[in-house]
Amino acid sequence: DSGVTQTPKHLITATGQRVTLRCSPRSGDLSVYWYQQSLDQGLQFLIQYYNGEERAKGNILERFSAQQFPDLHSELNLSSLELGDSALYFCASSKIGIQETQYFGPGTRLLVL
């Protein structure tokens, strides 16, 4: 158990819909990262938040957005869903600082029908 929690574990929805994925980092970790893993793309970095502020952006679509709240949990919002958004979404957290190890949550499996 990494100490990072993600809800829900599974999500099934229809095209055009909007969903919210939630992540709670390990106690004391200020940084949260979101990654997407689809069958053909492997693990791809989406976005990072540190202490409530966006810190780095990867290949995140404009239809996707995220935020980190004062209690440090984070939410990833996916809207206007398409079939190709079906994937595993992982959250990771780390303390801030040089060479901090990222610890990953169990993931949310999203299926868009």
Next chain:
Amino acid sequence: DAKTTQPPSMDCAEGRAANLPCNHSTISGNEYVYWYRQIHSQGPQYIIHGLKNNETNEMASLIITEDRKSSTLILPHATLRDTAVYYCIVRPLNRDDKIIFGKGTRLHILP
């Protein structure tokens, strides 16, 4: 970030040591070598990391060559639960942002 090269797959007999190689010939002096693994559709699991000295923890040992151009992850007594995709990653010392995952090595532990 320096590029890493890993074999796409490997087999290892249960109870034997699994030695997973990684080539990172373009690594620079401020880059660490990290290893993660992913057991079928679970979140990636941190294993170990190192800069230039060999490292050991309860999960594995990391052997880095003197020129730092390659490394080997050693699982000393592999079990069926070690079947996973293993990722070798090189990350700069002074960065705390994204991890760039390659394709990794799919390790099959054979009973």
